[in-house]
Amino acid sequence: MANTIENLLTRNLLEVFGERDTVKRRSAIAALWVEDGVFVDPFGRYVGYAALNDAISQLHAKFPGFVFAPIGAPQAFYDVGRLAWSHGPVGEPPKVTGLDVVTVRDSRIVVLYAFIDTPVT
Numbered sequence: 001m002a003n004t005i006e007n008l009l010t011r012n013l014l015e016v017f018g019e020r021d022t023v024k025r026r027s028a029i030a031a032l033w034v035e036d037g038v039f040v041d042p043f044g045r046y047v048g049y050a051a052l053n054d055a056i057s058q059l060h061a062k063f064p065g066f067v068f069a070p071i072g073a074p075q076a077f078y079d080v081g082r083l084a085w086s087h088g089p090v091g092e093p094p095k096v097t098g099l100d101v102v103t104v105r106d107s108r109i110v111v112l113y114a115f116i117d118t119p120v121t
Helices: 005-017 022-032 049-062
Strands: 033-041 044-047 066-077 080-089 096-105 108-116
Touching: 005 022, 005 049, 005 066, 005 080, 005 096, 005 108, 022 033, 022 049, 033 049, 044 049
Parallel strands: 033 108
Antiparallel strands: 033 044, 066 080, 080 096, 096 108
């Protein structure tokens, strides 16, 4: 399957951010991201495979049992794309929603900005 921007966004949400197994997640990061890729969210800026993996491990530790799901279809043009997502306990309404915006080079994610909406109460 080609690494179109839409495909990268969906795979990143499910195979990177949604993956709890560290070995599988590291493999997905290496397949989808450039080595010095940058992930930015309201809580920090993380550069490189190890920093990205650590940030996601901390997210899973903080929210055990939560899963990510796409909201609608990803959109892309030129080298930029976006994907809305939800995050919450399995089988329950989402607790948080957000939007990932990426830039891509050579079919890999260079930068991902994760905008997080106000948590759903």
